[in-house]
Amino acid sequence: MTSHRTGRRSRRSLMLALAVSMTLCANPFTATAQEPEPTGATGPNEVTFPTRTLGLGPDIEFRGNSDIVTLTVPVPDGNTPAFLDTTAQLPTNIARGSIDVTSDGRLLTRVELPAGGDIVPLSIPLAGAKVENDAAVISLDLSLSAVDNICPQDWTLGSVRLRDGVVRYAGTPTLPSVVADFLPPVLERLELYLTEGPTDAESTVALDLAADVTARYSGRQVPVDVRELPPNGIPPAADSPFVRQIVVREGEDTGVELGAVPDGPPALYVRGDAETLLDQGHLVNSILSGLAVGSDVAVGAFDVAPVLAPDSTTLYDLRVSDLETSGLGIADVHLFLDQAEFGRPVRDVAIDLKGSYTPLPAAQGGLITVSAGDVQLDAWAADASGVIDRVVTVPNSSLGRLTDITVALRTTGSQQQCGLQQPVTLSIDGNSRVSSTVADPPVPVGFPSLPQTLMPQLNVATAGRTLVDVGRAVELVAGLQSLTTRPLDPTWVSIDDALTSSAPALVVAANGVLPERLQSELPLVRTEDRRFEVRNADGESTSLTFGTEVDFASLQVVRDDGRTVLVATSTDVPEELDRTIDWLSAEPGRWFELDGSVLFTAPDRDPIALVDPQTQDRDVDAASSGTNSTVTAVVVAGVALLVVGAAGAAVWAITRRRRPQSR
Known part of the structure; x- marks a missing residue:
């Protein structure tokens, strides 16, 4: 056994x-x-x-x-x-x-x-x-x-x-010879080639490919690079048979074609006008890709409707697997509830838990427990029925981006010689229903609310219209997608459209030029060359004034009119923002481990997440309070230490003032 x-x-x-x-x-x-x-x-x-x-x-x-x-x-x-x-x-x-x-x-x-x-x-x-x-x-x-x-x-x-x-x-x-075989079972890197001034359609396809391909290789955090297409329209040879190159071009020709690259694997050319280009890009990782058994194929228009999250679903629908286990003395099943699989931020989660276990002999006793992380949610004695039929409620304070619900059977009583004792089996029915309600604001807040608050559709905008800006946005979308198997749906828009829409957004402003409305919502800003302002969830702010000018880059999570906006910006030091993005992709798990609402990068220092303990303690209340989720004055000490290390001795003064709360 x-x-x-x-x-x-x-x-x-x-x-x-x-x-x-x-x-x-x-x-x-x-x-x-x-x-x-x-x-x-x-x-x-x-x-x-x-x-x-x-x-x-x-x-x-x-x-x-x-x-x-x-x-x-x-x-x-x-x-x-x-x-x-x-x-x-x-x-x-x-x-x-x-x-x-x-x-x-x-x-x-x-x-x-x-x-x-x-x-x-x-x-x-x-x-x-x-x-x-x-x-x-x-x-x-x-x-x-x-x-x-x-x-x-x-x-x-x-x-x-x-x-x-x-x-x-x-x-x-074996190198691919048909479109259906273009993406290999193991992918080292995806390279997307665009012209220097990519169009809206080309940028949207690049974002979409980054999300789709990253979702396909879930758990592997495949690097996605955006590169400039050479004048001859052919990318340079890839340095490995497990690197794939996709050229995205808007034009009159429509279709997807494998094209030879001297001394390297073939590249995939995705072509179409503003109306058809996205459909051709969708083919690469769609259910239709297996039918593309030629080297040149065009797909007609097809819409991928956003998947709306239901209030009730099953463990199977949430991609929870491994629902049976056996062991000596203990058998436990881990139900990993991923908020991204719900398709939205959730609260008030309840599981109608159904299952079975090995009935214990009279000489043995047993206890069944249900826990969320270190918090025990329920416990009852194992009986001769061997049946589990229990409704378990998960407190909002125990919810994370990924919540480990552990169902365990522990036995006591007679023990036999090693290898002779019979194991016990515990099984949870995958059709057990899970109910929830939408959390607004999310639980938890800040980076742990990503990517579930960016669903079902994500607007992406940059302050500049350059290939470098598109590359930054693509890398960020790929990083966000690495957190879930459920594909994001990014669309390229202008910053004005991103701010006026009700959809969640990713805004990249490497030069620090942001609309006033968005600037005023950021948890951390530099109001003058030597002054930082740190805002908390209650509308209070704290300022730091330094003896010398200090630059920095940041990723900041903002709640704006009931939706989440992720802002990537800097004080006109784009190289620091690039270093931040590179740092996130350099080690597996860094996106997953981010906490707080601000990732702060000062020159010559590693990025650091600024976490407000008070906000963490108030995650439960935040879901019904309607306040903005940002860092509080507790962060000031961390900012000061970081910046002092980067800029030398600093003289700072703190003032507090009340600002209007966001609604």
Whole structure:
């Protein structure tokens, strides 16, 4: 009997995905711990990817003395999985252990684990795994025996961990010859080529492609670059077979075409006039793309209607998977509720929880608990019925962008020799209904309210109409999209249209030139060369006056007339804004970890999020108060420390005054 919890671990790992470089090798049927090939080495007919690049996360965790983890490994056309190279972190009290590697019900190999416990390099052969639909489903079945056959209690929550994995593939990747095969199972980088003065239609298609492609590779945070198209209309050769290049051109010709690029993979040319260009761009990642089995195809007009969020839905509809688990002494299911999957910011969440569990023998007792993070929501004794039918309410104070609802069955009573005790199984019905209401303002506030407050449609505007500005907007949209599998729907508009519309917006003003209405709503502004003003949620403001002029860049989250506006700006130092955007994309998880309402970047310093503890404490009340969600005067100390470090000694004075609250 084994424990199945792959989805839980993979979902958690999705928050930490990142694209990195590549390499590879061959394989035997049985294996023992051995030195893996160095990551990054290359050779003929070889390629490697870190597991986090493949959407599997950096670590693979097992529980107890017997557990199964199932991996869905993407496989590029022309390649086959050869090895999983990793570092195994083993418990100290192992007498013996092994990992059986299976695919499609067939044993591929058995890897013996050393006794005594240690941190050892491990190379797990994967040759022979069945590849179907560009992926190989591989199960790792762990079996451990402890010293003296006693099951250590510390194995219950974690026994073996495989860290920093790298998958090595055999073979040579096949380059696409038809539009349907343009996007590979593994993508290192997407390059979008536009002319220096992109049109509204070209800019919208670039934004849309960034969102669609990033959503397709959910959990991997694929870099998206906007580049200037050379005069000859052909991009330079990509530096890897796993880089894809798309040329977006508005003109009289209409269609999508694969075009040869000397010494590189073919590029995709998306063409059309102002009315048809977006439809052609939609084809790249739409349900129709699989039908594009030619190198040149045009699609007719089709509308992608925004998906409106219902008040009641199911766990399955929220993409909650891994709803059954087994274990010794404890079985727990994690229901990760993602506000973006609701399609809106939510509050007053209730789950009509239905499921089942293994009825316990008379010699054992049991307790079922439901928790949101560290907060226990409900608990009741396990009985002989083995049925779960309970309505659980999630307090607004426990809601995050991603809320971990844990349903756990813990047993007590008689224990048997290690390996003989029967595990218990806990199952939650995916048709369990989840009800909610829209939160205005959102819960939580600030960066954790993104991207759910930017749905169902997002307006994007920049202060300038240059390729560089479009590139900044595209990178920001890609970063926001990396937070969810649900595609954003960005549309290029003017700043005036962005401010007069009721739709949420992303505004990029690298030169700091913003309309007065928006400037007055920002939590942090420089009112003079040497003075900062920091505004709080209650309409109060605090000013800092420095001895020298201080520049900075920022990302700021604003609530404006019941909608969210994300503002990317600077004090006319666009290079600092670029550094901020680069910093966000440089490490996996940085977008997800942002807190507060301001990301502040001073020259020669790393960006820092300015967080107001009072605003965090008042998240519950904020959903009904109607006040603006911004940083308070608590932030002043952080700003002062940052700026003093960048600008030298500062002389500052603080004044408070009441400003009108936003409605």
